[in-house]
Amino acid sequence: MAIQQADKLLKKHKDLHCAKVLKAIGLQRTGKQDEAFSLAQEVATLEPTDDNSLQALTILYREMHHPELVTKLYEAAVKKVPLSEEYHSHLFMAYARVGEYKKMQQAGMALYKIVPKNPYYFWSVMSLVMQAISAQDEKLAQTMFLPLAERMVEKMVKEEKIEAEAEVQLYFMILERLGKCVEALDVVRGPLGEKLTSELRSRENKCMMMYQRLQLWPECNALSYKLLLKNPDDWQFYLSYFDSLFHLMDKSWSQPEEGEHCVEGPVQTTVAEAVKFVVDRMEEQDKKESRPLRGPYLACLELIHRLRQRGCPDEKELGDPLELMVQFFGKFGDKPCCITDLKIYLHLLPPEQRSQFKKRLGELVPLGEAGEDGFGFPGDTKALQRHLCVCQLSRALGLQHALDTEGKLRLITELKAHYHHGLQFGKSCLKTELQFSDMYCLMAAHVYVDLWTETGDENMLWQCLGVLEEGLSFSPSNAQFKLLLLLLFCRLGAFQPVVDLYSSLDAKHVQHDTIGYLLTRYAGSLGQFAAASQSCNFSLRFFHSNQKDTSEYIIQAYKYGAFEKIPEFIAFRTRLNQSLHFAQVRTERMLLDLYTEADVTLSLEESVKAMGVCPEEDDIPWDNMRDNRDLTVLVSWDPKDRELTEEHRRLSLEEESVWLKVRSLTLRLLASLALLGHAPSPRNSDKTNENGISAKSSTLQTLLSQLDQTLETAAQITEKQTQVHTLIYLSNKGLRRCGICYSASVLRPLKSSLQKKKKKKKDSSSAMVLRYYLTFILRRPFSKINEECGFTRAAMDKVQSSYLGSLQELGDLLRKRADSLKSLKI
Numbered sequence: 001m002a003i004q005q006a007d008k009l010l011k012k013h014k015d016l017h018c019a020k021v022l023k024a025i026g027l028q029r030t031g032k033q034d035e036a037f038s039l040a041q042e043v044a045t046l047e048p049t050d051d052n053s054l055q056a057l058t059i060l061y062r063e064m065h066h067p068e069l070v071t072k073l074y075e076a077a078v079k080k081v082p083l084s085e086e087y088h089s090h091l092f093m094a095y096a097r098v099g100e101y102k103k104m105q106q107a108g109m110a111l112y113k114i115v116p117k118n119p120y121y122f123w124s125v126m127s128l129v130m131q132a133i134s135a136q137d138e139k140l141a142q143t144m145f146l147p148l149a150e151r152m153v154e155k156m157v158k159e160e161k162i163e164a165e166a167e168v169q170l171y172f173m174i175l176e177r178l179g180k181c182v183e184a185l186d187v188v189r190g191p192l193g194e195k196l197t198s199e200l201r202s203r204e205n206k207c208m209m210m211y212q213r214l215q216l217w218p219e220c221n222a223l224s225y226k227l228l229l230k231n232p233d234d235w236q237f238y239l240s241y242f243d244s245l246f247h248l249m250d251k252s253w254s255q256p257e258e259g260e261h262c263v264e265g266p267v268q269t270t271v272a273e274a275v276k277f278v279v280d281r282m283e284e285q286d287k288k289e290s291r292p293l294r295g296p297y298l299a300c301l302e303l304i305h306r307l308r309q310r311g312c313p314d315e316k317e318l319g320d321p322l323e324l325m326v327q328f329f330g331k332f333g334d335k336p337c338c339i340t341d342l343k344i345y346l347h348l349l350p351p352e353q354r355s356q357f358k359k360r361l362g363e364l365v366p367l368g369e370a371g372e373d374g375f376g377f378p379g380d381t382k383a384l385q386r387h388l389c390v391c392q393l394s395r396a397l398g399l400q401h402a403l404d405t406e407g408k409l410r411l412i413t414e415l416k417a418h419y420h421h422g423l424q425f426g427k428s429c430l431k432t433e434l435q436f437s438d439m440y441c442l443m444a445a446h447v448y449v450d451l452w453t454e455t456g457d458e459n460m461l462w463q464c465l466g467v468l469e470e471g472l473s474f475s476p477s478n479a480q481f482k483l484l485l486l487l488l489f490c491r492l493g494a495f496q497p498v499v500d501l502y503s504s505l506d507a508k509h510v511q512h513d514t515i516g517y518l519l520t521r522y523a524g525s526l527g528q529f530a531a532a533s534q535s536c537n538f539s540l541r542f543f544h545s546n547q548k549d550t551s552e553y554i555i556q557a558y559k560y561g562a563f564e565k566i567p568e569f570i571a572f573r574t575r576l577n578q579s580l581h582f583a584q585v586r587t588e589r590m591l592l593d594l595y596t597e598a599d600v601t602l603s604l605e606e607s608v609k610a611m612g613v614c615p616e617e618d619d620i621p622w623d624n625m626r627d628n629r630d631l632t633v634l635v636s637w638d639p640k641d642r643e644l645t646e647e648h649r650r651l652s653l654e655e656e657s658v659w660l661k662v663r664s665l666t667l668r669l670l671a672s673l674a675l676l677g678h679a680p681s682p683r684n685s686d687k688t689n690e691n692g693i694s695a696k697s698s699t700l701q702t703l704l705s706q707l708d709q710t711l712e713t714a715a716q717i718t719e720k721q722t723q724v725h726t727l728i729y730l731s732n733k734g735l736r737r738c739g740i741c742y743s744a745s746v747l748r749p750l751k752s753s754l755q756k757k758k759k760k761k762k763d764s765s766s767a768m769v770l771r772y773y774l775t776f777i778l779r780r781p782f783s784k785i786n787e788e789c790g791f792t793r794a795a796m797d798k799v800q801s802s803y804l805g806s807l808q809e810l811g812d813l814l815r816k817r818a819d820s821l822k823s824l825k826i
Contacts, residue, residue, distance in 0.1 A: 002026040021056035047076040067097040097551040166561030185210040220244040222264035233295035301345040321348035334382035339392040398639040415444040441471035466792030495526040496802035512542040514630040527806030536589040615672035
C-alpha cells in the first residue's frame with residue numbers, strides 16, 4: 001500500500017525526493033533490496049537538503065546496514081547549508097555510528113564555532129578521548145590525544161565556563177586515564193566536585209578510589225570511618241576500612257604528634273580500635289527498636305575472618321563465630337538474604353561444631369507439633385523462611401551430602417512434605433509470582449541428583465524430573481526449575497521440551513550470550529535440526545543487532561552528556577563481537593545448513609558461496625576470545641569443596657575452545673573441498689591447474705594438518721579432565737561432544753526394534769516406530785506408577801515424544817540424502 005501511494009504521488013511530482021525514498025523504504029521492507037538501494041542512490045546523488053528526505057534516507061540506510069552512507073549525505077548537506085546547527089549535529093551523530101572519532105572531533109568543533117554551546121565543545125573533547133582509547137599505540141594516546149583533551153578542558157576551567165556535572169565527569173576521566181590521580185583528587189575535592197550530585201555519595205566514592213590508587217591509607221581509613229558513622233550498613237566502606245587498617249598496620253604507620261591526622265579526620269590504626277568500632281556499631285543496632293541493619297553483624301564476621309587469616313589472637317575479643325551466626329540468624333533468619341550472608345562465613349566453624357550449629361538454629365524455628373509422618377510444619381511465611389534457611393545452611397555445611405541413601409530418601413520425603421504444606425501460603429499468588437516454598441522443591445531435586453550420581457539409579461533421575469514438573473505447575477515463572485529441567489532433559493537426550501522451557505525463560509538482551517549456550521549446544525547433536533536452526537537464528541539476531549543498537553546507545557550518551565558510559569558501550573560491543581558463544585553459534589549454524597540443505601536444495605558449492613566461507617581465512621578472534629557464559633546461573637547450596645572453581649572454568653573454556661576449533665576447521669575443510677571440485681574455466685585451464693588447483697590443494701593439506709593437531713589436543717584434554725560435581729558438570733560441560741547422549745536403558749527398545757527390522761525387511765517404517773513405542777512403554781523404569789507420580793509420567797512422555805521427533809527428523813534427512821544419491825550421474 002505504501003509503495004502504491006508513493007507511486008501515485010510520483011506521477012504528480014516526479015522530482016519529489018521524499019516520495020522516492022519512502023518508496024525505497026517500502027521496497028526494502030518487502031525484500032526488494034536491489035531496487036530499494038538503486039532508488040535511494042538515485043536520490044542521494046542529487047544531494048538533497050530537505051530534512052524529510054535526509055531523515056528518510058537515514059532510516060533506510062540504517063535498515064540496510066549501511067550507516068557509512070549517512071555520513072556522505074550530511075557531508076553534502078553541510079556543504080550546501082554551512083550554518084545549519086541541525087545538519088552539523090546530524091553529521092556528528094552519523095560519524096558516531098561508524099566510529100569516525102577524528103571526524104567527530106572536527107565536526108564537534110565546527111558545530112561549536114557556529115553555535116558556541118558547551119555540549120558541542122565537550123563532544124569534541126570526548127571524541128579526542130575516544131581516539132586515545134581506540135589507538136593501537138598507547139604512547140600516542142598518552143602523549144597526544146589525552147594531553148590535548150586535558151588542555152581543552154583546562155581552558156574552559158580557567159575561563160570558568162564549566163556548567164554541567166557531565167563536564168566535570170569528563171575532566172576526571174581524562175585525568176584518571178593520564179594517571180594524574182593527585183590532580184583528579186584535587187578536582188573532586190575542589191569547587192568543581194560540588195557539581196557531582198547525580199549519584200549518591202559520588203564525590204566520596206571518587207575520593208575513595210583515588211586514595212586507594214595513591215595508597216593514601218590514612219585518608220582512606222578516615223573517610224571510611226566517617227561514612228560508616230553516617231551509614232553503618234554500607235558494606236563497601238567496611239571493606240575499604242579493613243583494607244586500609246591492615247595496610248597501615250603492615251607499614252607501622254603512626255599518627256603525627258601535632259596537628260590534624262589527615263584531611264578526612266581521625267585515623268584508626270590498631271586492631272583494638274577496629275574491634276571497638278565494630279562492637280559499638282552492633283550494640284547500637286541491638287538498642288534500636290526498629291529493624292536492625294545487617295552490616296555491623298556481618299562486619300564482625302568479616303573482621304574475624306581477616307584476623308584469623310593473619311593469625312591474630314584478637315579475634316576472640318569479637319566473640320565465638322558460632323554464637324555470632326546464631327545471633328545473626330535470630331535477627332535475620334526470616335529473610336531470603338540470610339543464607340547468602342552466612343554461607344560466606346561458614347568456614348569459620350570447625351567441622352565438630354557444624355551439627356551443633358544446625359541444632360542451635362533449629363531451636364530458633366517455630367514449628368507446629370509433629371504429625372503422623374513425624375514432621376512439624378511452620379505456621380506462617382516467616383517461620384517457613386527460617387526453616388528453609390536451616391535446610392539451606394545444612395546443605396552448605398555438607399551435612400546433607402554426608403547422609404547415606406536411606407537418609408537422603410528420608411530428607412527428600414521431609415522436603416516434599418514441607419513444600420506441599422507451604423503451598424497453602426501462596427494460594428493468592430499470581431502466575432508470575434513464586435511460591436514461598438519453591439526452594440524446598442528445588443532442594444529435593446538437588447538431593448535426587450546426588451542420589452542419581454552416587455548410585456547410578458535412573459529412577460532417581462525420573463523422580464527428579466517429576467518433582468521439578470510439579471514445582472513448575474505451581475510456579476510457572478520459576479527460572480531455576482526451568483534451568484534444571486532444561487539441563488536434565490538434555491542429559492537424557494530429549495531436546496523437544498527444552499525449546500519451550502528456554503522460550504518461557506524470556507531471556508533478555510545480553511542473556512542470549514550469557515545463558516544462550518544452554519540451548520544452542522545441544523540441538524543439533526540431539527537430532528532436532530529444525531529447533532537447532534531456530535535457536536541459532538535466535539542467538540545470531542541478538543549478536544547482529546548489537547552493532548546497530550550500541551551505536552544508538554553511544555549517540556544517546558553524547559546527547560545527554562553521559563560521557564563516562566561511552567567507553568563502556570564500546571567495550572560491551574567489543575566483548576560481544578569476541579564472544580565464544582557468538583563464534584560457536586555462527587559456526588554451528590553454517591555446519592547445520594550444509595548438513596541439512598547442501599545437495600538437497602542447493603549444491604554444496606552454491607551453499608558455501610552463499611555463506612561467504614573462505615577456507616584460507618580464519619575470522620575467529622582466538623587470541624581475544626571472551627567467555628561470557630554464566631556458569632553460576634543455577635542456584636547451588638553446595639559446600640565449598642564442591643563449588644565451581646577457577647580451575648573448572650579454565651578447563652571448560654579450554655575444552656570449548658578446542659571443540660570450536662574442530663568445528664571451524666571442519667567447516668573450512670568442507671568449503672575447501674567444495675571449491676576444489678569446481679571445474680576450471682576452459683580459457684585458462686592450464687594456468688588454473690598450475691596455480692589455482694595447487695593452491696587449493698595446499699590449503700586443504702594445511703587444514704587437515706591443523707585438524708590433526710587439534711584432535712590431538714582434544715585427546716590430551718580428555719585425559720586430564722577432572723571430576724566435577726554433577727550440577728556443575730551439567731551446567732558447565734553438559735553432553736559429551738562425541739555425539740548424542742540418549743539414556744541407554746531407554747534406547748534399548750529401539751535396538752530390539754532395529755534387530756527385528758533386519759529379520760523382517762518388508763516391515764514398514766511406521767510399524768517399526770509403533771513397535772518401538774509399545775516396547776518403550778513396557779520398558780519404562782517404573783512398572784507401577786501411582787497417581788502421585790503423574791508428573792513423572794508427564795516427563796517421560798516428553799522424553800519419548802522428543803526421541804520420536806528426533807528419529808522422524810533424522811529419517812526425513814536420510815530420505816532426502818538417499819534421493820540425492822539416486823539422482824547422481826557417475
